[in-house]
Amino acid sequence: MSDRMTSAALARSASFCLLALAAATGLATSACKGKNGPGSQANGDEQAPPRTTDEASRPERVEIDLFAFGRQLGTVAPCGCTTDPLGGLQYAFGYIEAESEAGQRLILEPGSFLFPDPEGPEGPVDEAAWAQAAERAKLLQSRFSQLDGLVSGLGPTDYAEPEAGAESLATFPLPRVLGNVAPTEGAGAGEGAANPAGVEPLRVISLGHGLEAAVTVVVDPALAEAARGSWAADFPALQAPVEALAGLAPALAKADLQVVVVHGPRDLAETVAREVEGLDVVVMGGVLENADLGRLGSAPVQIGQTWLLQPGDRGQSISHLTFSLSPELPEGELPESWTLQPSATQLTAELERLESKLAKLAEDPAADAAFLARLEADRDALKSQLEDPSIPAEVAGAVITAQTKVSCRLPEDDAAKTALSRYDGWVAQKNAERFAGVKPPEPAPGKPGYVGVEACADCHEEAVALWKTTVHAGAYETLAVANKQYDLSCVGCHVTGFREPGGSEVVENEGLRDVQCEQCHGPGSLHVEDPRTDNIQLEPPRSLCLGCHTQDHSDTFDFEPYLRDVLGEGHGADARAALGEGPTAHALRQAGLEAAGGGCEKSKM
Template structure:
């Protein structure tokens, strides 16, 4: 799939392309009901002697898969009920039911290196070594896409000398329109990708440019940045003049920045939001929305959810491809499945209501039957250009890419070997004079046997073993939340964890050496914290790593016989942490193997 070099053009080359607003509203039910009986057995065979119409030429199917910032993520934390992401599943998806000759993958920049302000940001030599290994694995798999990849440049690509070195070391087909500071690295203002037709000859051209939102931090790292709208206008015009039939603008910025470009740049068919805001959008992105001339796409970050746009084009339309206002939007399987769930819920409600109108229930049942039939037998695309938009979650239910899976196994093995050597004999500093040290749960159980027995029934007691099973007990991204006193004075380190494996008593109650020597003073517990405030839990139970965490519900598991029975009684009945997690796993369709 060849990539054409950028060619200059004036704004006049764009030409007037009036567009009418369109949307997805009411699309699902009306489209499906209209086609519900298409091709059904009841339509009967053709009459004897009738002349069959000539077969229509095959439609051209083109797939665009958009990422937001990947930020060095190769696999998700396996502690959530539905881990999203993973190199092996990303490329398993890209290689399944998508023609590699008619595929374009785009990412807005920030691919290789973690966000310097994020929780995965490397802060020391060992963490940077791991980040570099992940960057290498990412670059190898993304580079394998060849000419079907176009990448942007992000501020975190330049956030440190090591990040800048990664950008130079691992070249990819990158674009950036509102800065020319990276020309020496092969970064160009835009690229035009040729897509072959069903006959193998060039049939369609996809143009891609990228702009970076000029935030103060971005300007500090990237230098002066031209306003996004003016830069995008110039490059969209140039791409149209170069023959681009569909134009994509990657915006390394928030949705607001993407909307500004979509509204201010005539001729931008698809605008990709590079930085989703908020935990939920970071995971799932948001459905495509019609803005201005085209559509704004919003994938999730860290390759957790991709936005997949599939164009089905009538060959007769290729000579003068209509713009987004004329595209026929077809509901994706994802949208139809959600609508089916909604109809099922409504039917359950009204069937249970004796006063419900039978005619209304019958209409809902008809809608449901048509929708179920459509899901079972996907309707053929129609119109000059038919398009589906899908937010594809990257889960362990997807096909596995063998090369991606092997890259992760190699990474885990490298981390285990390197960090065992690097941290052998390394211990945290001793506590200051008069301060407590960590002693381990075994010493605690000498006086608190009943509490230890209850603790052994909790998930905290198996925290370290979950890492050992997948060779991640030496991984800096994981180990700190699976041991006691990690990198605290008198606590544990990556290798030196003997007696402090798992989430033991002292994680919640603090180091216990002083308490062990003097358990009480004046009839009260001494040298120990009786209760753990929610902030203690939130150090590890973050939204990204513990999606079902609820303080009171989780306390109902942690407290019990011999361990805070009175406090447990005050909590009363209610959901437990185990129940919340079980519900989350059921909703996700079952557990995934722990990754990273």
């Protein structure tokens, strides 16, 4: 709670508990509130109703928006192979620009921003992969640094580039903060910690309307120590977050809004929210082990008087709070109390729930008439609110929450879209040059190499004909049309025998493009020379598929349904018959696309 706040502001904080309802209806929506009101769908298909003459002449409300990202981990765009690809800077920034005004927003990212976790699944494995990672870091820093209201944290993976280490902070400057650096040895009482150059303990951001937010970031010391002992030796030593925040309390309290970003686990974020007095918002921006949480984050909740936000990681979802102020409020003042204002998306979801319940009760002759009448009244009230979603003039302060999925259904930011296209072009050019003439090792004497699908067709014409009807047969083309055919993050799962002895490479893969027979059955040169059943893999194990069909890259993968699409006449007809009727890969993917609201246009991927 701010020193600048009066007793009226204390009442405001106490009434924040009324807002917990928003968390129940704000999870993982692709829609947004719109400026100066709860608004309509982010894709623009729905428009707010026209304003009356009185409404048109009424001064617009002042809106202050808070957007929270999770760990970016050097990610600029998602893999486009899932049914609902989440992430993409063009959509994240399109959403921010559409939903806020410059000078009236606060944008938070917790650190571990520049580079992937070296020990994670996307960790670069060689010099070429680190070159791509550095180019992505350049893109991220360039676009994020253009945002007013940005406060960046500092995380271990920001030090991960093996040649640069801490120098990456100067190469990719951002308005960074870190609030729990351990005091230097021998420091006297009241003396500050030695933060890395350009990294402040906290930052104060003007929010417009005479209001300010004080923001700091604390990192879990255990997370930092693990990185310091491995690939981030220069990362600063840290002290306990709660202890550090106690020391920063006087500086934080000078602002109207006090915000702490916790780069650590959920329980640490909850501890900070409970034990540190006066905080308005805590953002959990730590490691998300669960894939769904990594995508969607978690809906905003309230702990005491503090909002706890948990965005997804890698830019897949954004936590968003809007503080809407009456134009009658004097500058520099906050309202005595806040009113929950559900977004149009939240209202629509609740209306659909009520209408579904009413439809079921209509079929029940024993349904209580009075209960039905109450539900119908609630439904009619929701409809009225949707017809006029504007915030009533008498409401001095309203809060709107959203947990927004970042997808192609959001507006696009042209600058980010152009930057992503340039990045793809840079990767294509650099890797075409770097890997020209580079081939994988030759097979050891007596070991098989890869021969390509045409050699398979000499004896297995029907099997190859069936393969040509599958999505595996077009895997490489999906990269080529997006100019990603030389991208090290993609190519290995779109060719056959990638970097295996006698297999394919980034550029040198002629004859082994697409996911061909040998990707599942193993290299076939010995089998071509001497066709026998004991020198080829007849039944690929499930684990082989899981190398590429991960949750992040193939969200609908299920082994047996996917087998139904690749087995048939001339290629495992008996095995296909044994599987019987049931869902196929195509059916699962179509269902996934429908659940996601339809696929993205290729031009928007």
